[in-house]
Amino acid sequence: xxxxxxxxxxxxxxxxxxxxxxxxxxxxxxxxxxxxxxxxxxxxxxxxxxxxxxxxxxxxxxxxxxxxxxxxxxxxxxxxxxxxxxxxxxxxxxxxxxxxxxxxxxxxxxxxxxxxxxxxxxxxxxxxxxxxxxxxxxxxxxxxxxxxxxxxxxxxxxxxxxxxxxxxxxxxxxxxxxxxxxxxxxxxxxxxxxxxxxxxxxxxxxxxxxxxxxxxxxxxxxxxxxxxxxxxxxxxxxxxxxxxxxxxxxxxxxxxxxxxxxxxxxxxxxxxxxxxxxxxxxxxxxxxxxxxxxxxxxxxxxxxxxxxxxxxxx
Numbered sequence: 001x002x003x004x005x006x007x008x009x010x011x012x013x014x015x016x017x018x019x020x021x022x023x024x025x026x027x028x029x030x031x032x033x034x035x036x037x038x039x040x041x042x043x044x045x046x047x048x049x050x051x052x053x054x055x056x057x058x059x060x061x062x063x064x065x066x067x068x069x070x071x072x073x074x075x076x077x078x079x080x081x082x083x084x085x086x087x088x089x090x091x092x093x094x095x096x097x098x099x100x101x102x103x104x105x106x107x108x109x110x111x112x113x114x115x116x117x118x119x120x121x122x123x124x125x126x127x128x129x130x131x132x133x134x135x136x137x138x139x140x141x142x143x144x145x146x147x148x149x150x151x152x153x154x155x156x157x158x159x160x161x162x163x164x165x166x167x168x169x170x171x172x173x174x175x176x177x178x179x180x181x182x183x184x185x186x187x188x189x190x191x192x193x194x195x196x197x198x199x200x201x202x203x204x205x206x207x208x209x210x211x212x213x214x215x216x217x218x219x220x221x222x223x224x225x226x227x228x229x230x231x232x233x234x235x236x237x238x239x240x241x242x243x244x245x246x247x248x249x250x251x252x253x254x255x256x257x258x259x260x261x262x263x264x265x266x267x268x269x270x271x272x273x274x275x276x277x278x279x280x281x282x283x284x285x286x287x288x289x290x291x292x293x294x295x296x297x298x299x300x301x302x303x304x305x306x307x308x309x310x311x312x313x314x
Contacts, residue, residue, distance in 0.1 A: 057189050060104045062088040063115040071115060071123055073145040077240040078113070081203070081216065082186065083158045083194035085113075097126075097254040104130045111185045112253075115140075122268045125244060126254060127181055133252040134259060136178060138212070138244040139268070146239040153218035153236035159198040160188040161216075168207040174249055174260040175207065201238065210264055212244040 061079060079085050086107050104112050114126040128135035163186055169175035186203055188195050206213045217235040249260040
């Protein structure tokens with residue numbers, strides 16, 4: 001076996017000389033055919049160790065037509081928090097969601113955050129894993145941007161953030177799936193092009209009343225009032241804030257079979273309809289009270305007697 005390998009090594013060196021390969025090329029060819037002396041004794045050669053797989057997560061961030069200024073500011077805040085985000089222009093059509101996987105492929109992204117605006121300033125968020133799903137549709141409520149909050153905390157732009165999930169995510173199947181998907185989207189890989197080698201803030205996700213509450217906190221290792229004192233880790237909120245209500249989880253990317261449907265979700269249109277009905281009930285109650293008052297007044301009228309003014313001065 002060793003003689004065969006030596007013959008192959010000689011053939012490689014001859015081919016290198018015939019192609020006028022420089023010294024660097026010779027060393028590369030020799031390294032490819034290097035054989036340990038242990039091979040001649042019958043021992044196995046060492047197998048090269050495979051390289052560690054890199055976390056290449058890229059997120060496509062875009063919205064539909066009709067978003068308000070607050071929605072745009074929220075998207076800008078998310079873009080600042082996630083340095084591995086690639087922002088695209090607005091999507092013209094709200095009904096052609098099958099175009100989003102193609103856009104993600106063009107931008108070399110394997111995750112997508114899509115903000116869909118509806119009438120009456122209703123905002124929905126699609127979080128999807130490309131190219132085959134799953135995807136989650138959520139209703140966005142209680143949005144507060146960084147400019148509105150004006151918190152005292154601050155963090156380095158482009159820094160990586162820790163992800164903190166409430167233990168309630170492990171209690172349900174949809175919670176486990178949502179946690180895994182959010183880990184891929186909001187977890188900034190260390191190999192991101194714009195990421196800084198710092199971890200100075202925490203992104204927290206909590207489930208309260210079947211809703212996902214998002215908060216962002218800065219990590220402060222020392223007390224600002226006592227800079228020379230002992231290290232003391234504290235958290236200061238930065239922003240933004242928003243609440244997500246899961247609506248449905250689909251098997252594919254922006255479509256497919258329904259894996260989970262939230263039975264407690266009430267659409268904003270249904271809420272507005274109920275409010276209008278309540279207002280209509282108040283109007284009907286007021287009109288019924290006016291009619292009853294008129295009836296009572298008519299019943300309380302007395303008949304005219306002989307000394308009535310209309311008869312005396314007739």
